[in-house]
Amino acid sequence: MGNERIATESDDTAAAQRRGCGPLHPLRGDSDASVAPLRQLIFESVRAEGALSRVEIARNLGVSPASVTSAANELIGAGYLEEITAPRRDAEPTVRGRPPVALAVQAGAGLVAGLKIAAATNSAVLHDFAGNAIADVTEPGVGNAVSPDAFDSIADTLLTTLLDRAGRTRAEVHAVGLGLPGFIDSAAGTVLWSALLDTAPVDLRDRLATRLGVPVVIDNDANLLTLAELWFGDGRAMGNFAVVTIEHGVGMGLVLNNRLFRGARGLGTELGHTKVQLDGALCRCGQRGCLEAYVADYALVREASTALDWDPSELVGSGRMLAQLYEHAKSGDPAATSIFRRAGRYLAVGLANVINLFDPELIILSGERMEYDFLYADEVLAEMARAAIQVDRPAPRVEIHAWGDLIWARGAAALALSQLTAQRLGAPGVLEDT
Template sequence: MLPTPRAERFPVNTPAASQIFTTVLSQGPLTRLEVARRAGLSAAAVTKAVRPLIEAGYLVEDADAQAPPALGRPANLVRVDGGRALFVGIKVTGDEIIGVLTDLCCRISVARHTSLTSRDLTAVLAAVADVVQELRIEADGFGAPVLGVGIAVSGDVDRGEGTVRYSPFLEWHDVPLAELAAVTTGLPVTVDNDVRALTVAEQWFGAGAGLSDFAVVTVGAGIGCGLVVHGRVVAGAHGVAGEIGHVTVDPSGPRCHCGNRGCVEAIAADAAILRRIRDATGVEVADTAEAVRLAHSGVAAAREAYARAGEAIGRGIATVANLLGPERVIISGEGLAAYDLFAEQIRDAFTAAAFGSAARCDVQTRPLTFEEWARGAAATAIQSFIRADT
């Protein structure tokens, strides 16, 4: 394997330091005492880790910002200096590349979109390199180095090896994407499944911050699910986990591309909804925007297709709640553009299928653009940078 380039290393390479920094990053600013409590570490361990991080400019002690004293004198707050480093996030779809430049706190500064004329690996790599280069030029105006690239791809992705095992939308098999992209961009590259990347961003910077157990369910071209259990994103022993899109909710339902019948994805994904409307009406529906218009105009077949999709999604979410008991399920994805058409069915099916106290799970919706998916990719690059040697 070719060596992975690295411009700069995180200054402290212990698991405790990574945990402390991550706690401040996702939940700060905090006092050292509060960092120790939330990270489950000693005050001495926090002091030992914080000092070199302040010296290297990754943490800042705000002498002017103090927490109210519980006992004794007020304590200074410690926060991450987001401008200390920059990262690039790339979301690859079947026909577009979305790139963002973020700071260390994963705040988007610049975004770029470019169309893909081919899904051929060489063409995609060239397009990714061009977008990264554009964003690196933009980064020159921010006065901080770009320290890594994250790439998010749908499908079966082995993050540890940086390999796309199978991506149905790109029609790729066993592509060592991290290695190839590191060569073409000249930066360290992290590759992950797009839903898991989005889950990392929600865990550190979004609706999952501070939660030990939650799930992200995405609806749209596919039905995906990212899981956080005991504070860790679940990747599975073989790189596959949380595939509620392939949970069977109707054994006599339509055939799924995975070969089974009645999967959530076979009923609730965009293509499945369009197909159901077309089969019921005989009308060729161009895209989801047209399907939504038909449903809003009162076309019964369109409304029924969305209602059935909502029921399938609700049952899928209930399966997650019954198995893992998360504190929260966050529903996201481009399919939320039609949320008003199936929100009631999602809630009703979830309530009916959730067992006992699992029904108390907090189900939220969080509409996100594709730029937010790219931000998720940047979050994985930040994560890899912080934990590189742990």
């Protein structure tokens, strides 16, 4: 298996434009680009629904049954789809003749892996082509910043552990998706800055592909969590929503019109580094007044030693310090309470700014720190609603998803699967080569 580049989400956008999603003045669009291959649309449809008949596919995609049959035969021939006996639907009338046939993804067509590497916890999942999880791993994270070589090693070992657990081989893995915190240019495969790496920029996608011997796609971890919500979670029924993650940092993913928004230059939304105070608290990024510098773990921890009268030289993990701080706040300690209260108020301002700028239908709060309910206390949400512009409608709904660490890795696997599909099925002629 080579390490060819996997097409990325921005290619999906280009594909959408090829489908005619152009500007108001059509002449400004990619006027002579062709449409995305029908076989890719068919495969995506079937994967999303589990199983679909050719007639249902044709109806859903608004194309003729004949063209579906032709493209589906290609996909079956290449081993991506298979015919199964259609699941009986209660609402359907009984028809005479042979039993109805549906198309399903050939789950055995290959494997994809999703890895999430982070300071506190690393996780990984192995999926088949139909998106079923086969195995997973969760282990301690990398801690402080490491060299690119050390990072590659960690990813390599994580993948080996995952495959060992599943009893599968690396040769069966068609693509690896990797999520990590920081500024990631997913299209270029470059880490522009990450707290996990001691140097920047790093062409992580290509060097990791060489190391693993498998094509790799990388992305910001908050983006992957957002993709997981879009594909497996509440986002399935919603076109416009924001996911705000609070862990060691504050991340955000934004879905606009059912697609992950990455900004004009691929860098996406960096809510954690928007400024909520001129000349404010010092952030890990070196700037002052970032939202993250008031809300993230390290921001709370650096005040905890004052509130709890800890010896700053004492070696205490930040997780333990936070847990203790939370206990103190729960029992009414005023200093501890004021730390959480301030963090909650700044978070409310940050969320209100998201509402004022994006006007989403839903905000999902996620990440490890959702274990601390101060972050979504009634008073925080009320302050958020007050700081949003006051019009004739309520502030958007806020949901708390205290999902486990594996959901990040699932997002990474979904990204790998999606990009692999786009690459294998998206370009004319490539199907014949696989």
